[in-house]
Amino acid sequence: MMIINCAAVILIALASPATAPDGPPEAEPLKPLFFRFDAETDKVHSLPVRVDASTEDGKLYDRVTADADGDGKYETPIKIETDRSSSPGRMELSFPLELAGQEWRIDLMGSLADPLSRPFYFHWTGRTDEFYTWFINGKVKPHATAADAAEAKAVRLGPPFEYRVRSTTRGPNALIAVGLTDGNGATMRLAGGTRGGSRDGTESNISLTLSQGGEKRSTLSAEYG
Amino acid sequence: MPVAEPSGEYTVTCSVDLSPLFGKIVSEKKITITQPPADILEKRLAELRSDNEQTRISAAHDLAHFQKDAERVFPALQTCFGSADDPLKNAAFNSMGSYADQIAVHFEFFIKILGDSKHHDSIRARTVMYLSGYGPIDPRIQTALDEAKEALKASDLGPSLKYYIDHYASRSKEASD
Numbered sequence: 472m473m474i475i476n477c478a479a480v481i482l483i484a485l486a487s488p489a490t491a492p493d494g495p496p497e498a499e500p501l502k503p504l505f506f507r508f509d510a511e512t513d514k515v516h517s518l519p520v521r522v523d524a525s526t527e528d529g530k531l532y533d534r535v536t537a538d539a540d541g542d543g544k545y546e547t548p549i550k551i552e553t554d555r556s557s558s559p560g561r562m563e564l565s566f567p568l569e570l571a572g573q574e575w576r577i578d579l580m581g582s583l584a585d586p587l588s589r590p591f592y593f594h595w596t597g598r599t600d601e602f603y604t605w606f607i608n609g610k611v612k613p614h615a616t617a618a619d620a621a622e623a624k625a626v627r628l629g630p631p632f633e634y635r636v637r638s639t640t641r642g643p644n645a646l647i648a649v650g651l652t653d654g655n656g657a658t659m660r661l662a663g664g665t666r667g668g669s670r671d672g673t674e675s676n677i678s679l680t681l682s683q684g685g686e687k688r689s690t691l692s693a694e695y696g
Numbered sequence: 697m698p699v700a701e702p703s704g705e706y707t708v709t710c711s712v713d714l715s716p717l718f719g720k721i722v723s724e725k726k727i728t729i730t731q732p733p734a735d736i737l738e739k740r741l742a743e744l745r746s747d748n749e750q751t752r753i754s755a756a757h758d759l760a761h762f763q764k765d766a767e768r769v770f771p772a773l774q775t776c777f778g779s780a781d782d783p784l785k786n787a788a789f790n791s792m793g794s795y796a797d798q799i800a801v802h803f804e805f806f807i808k809i810l811g812d813s814k815h816h817d818s819i820r821a822r823t824v825m826y827l828s829g830y831g832p833i834d835p836r837i838q839t840a841l842d843e844a845k846e847a848l849k850a851s852d853l854g855p856s857l858k859y860y861i862d863h864y865a866s867r868s869k870e871a872s873d
Contacts, residue, residue, distance in 0.1 A: 597717050599716060602714075604717060632718070632721055634721075636725045638699075638727045638728060640731070640732045642760065643732055643737065643761060644699075645729050645731045646697065646699065647708070662712065675712055675714060676712065677710055677711065679708050681701055681707070683705070683707070689701060
């Protein structure tokens with residue numbers, strides 16, 4: 472009896488047509504990604520944000536919505552200003568956010584291959600009519616649900632800031648490197664004035680004063696790069 | 697940024713004015729500045745002749761930072777090309793790029809590299825980049841570039857490197873025209 476059964480299995484396997492695909496496998500529709508952004512004035516303001524695909528085939532993240540009133544529904548559309556996704560499998564979106572009475576701009580970049588498994592990079596820019604700051608290369612983990620994003624660490628826009636200073640030697644020189652970082656680990660790249668909404672060429676650079684035993688020794692101005 | 701203060705403990709006061717958005721952000725930090733020893737150039741030049749391969753390579757890397765002493769450093773880096781040690785040659789060649797504004801006087805060395813097929817293609821391709829900035833100075837450089845461009849076309853270079861060769865060599869020619 473056992474021998475007959477084995478033979479039958481082999482025959483069935485031989486009779487089954489080969490299942491070679493005709494082309495590349497269809498990609499799974501992209502699943503929504505959830506983030507949360509915080510900014511602090513007199514209290515911490517929080518904005519949950521969802522990034523998803525607007526079409527059924529779900530091949531592109533091309534829609535950003537926010538839960539502005541905290542009712543769990545992502546009904547506030549956010550206009551994507553720039554889609555700079557430069558290569559297949561990558562996402563690079565820029566969009567504005569209103570939070571804590573302030574206008575922010577977010578650049579969000581990440582891989583579409585299993586996006587929940589790795590962090591995305593982001594830049595944030597805070598701006599008024601006269602001034603802007605640009606912090607770059609923070610990392611944020613996307614979440615599969617709004618509840619997960621609500622419990623996880625949010626992307627903090629604005630303060631608290633911290634200076635990171637280090638002294639090194641390279642070749643014949645002693646060097647000082649300084650950066651102003653935010654709570655996400657993003658570093659201030661540029662800060663300056665705007666005129667008519669555009670950079671006006673004035674920049675605000677970090678200055679350093681070196682003192683020893685209470686006596687001022689020298690003053691330096693940071694160079695970006 | 698370079699700092700000329702002597703070695704020692706310092707207080708650094710950092711300040712940047714992010715008004716009106718975030719106000720003025722000021723903070724104090726303690727740091728220790730350690731100036732390199734005065735004879736570090738001599739040490740690095742000696743290390744180029746070390747028996748230890750990693751020491752030689754590190755020295756070649758570090759010699760990118762002695763622009764004031766180019767007349768001593770550059771010939772020392774050139775000696776690395778007499779060796780069959782590719783990582784050392786590569787490190788030395790990278791450091792030579794830091795002397796780009798001073799290498800015009802050494803262009804014959806680069807032309808020789810271009811014409812010597814025993815050097816790795818990537819080094820010869822970067823030689824094109826270094827030299828291209830000096831095309832107008834001496835017609836021999838442009839001639840060498842034109843010849844190298846043709847010779848390197850047959851090499852198995854990556855597409856981006858080929859692009860740079862085309863780009864730099866043609867740009868140099870435009871400048872000399």
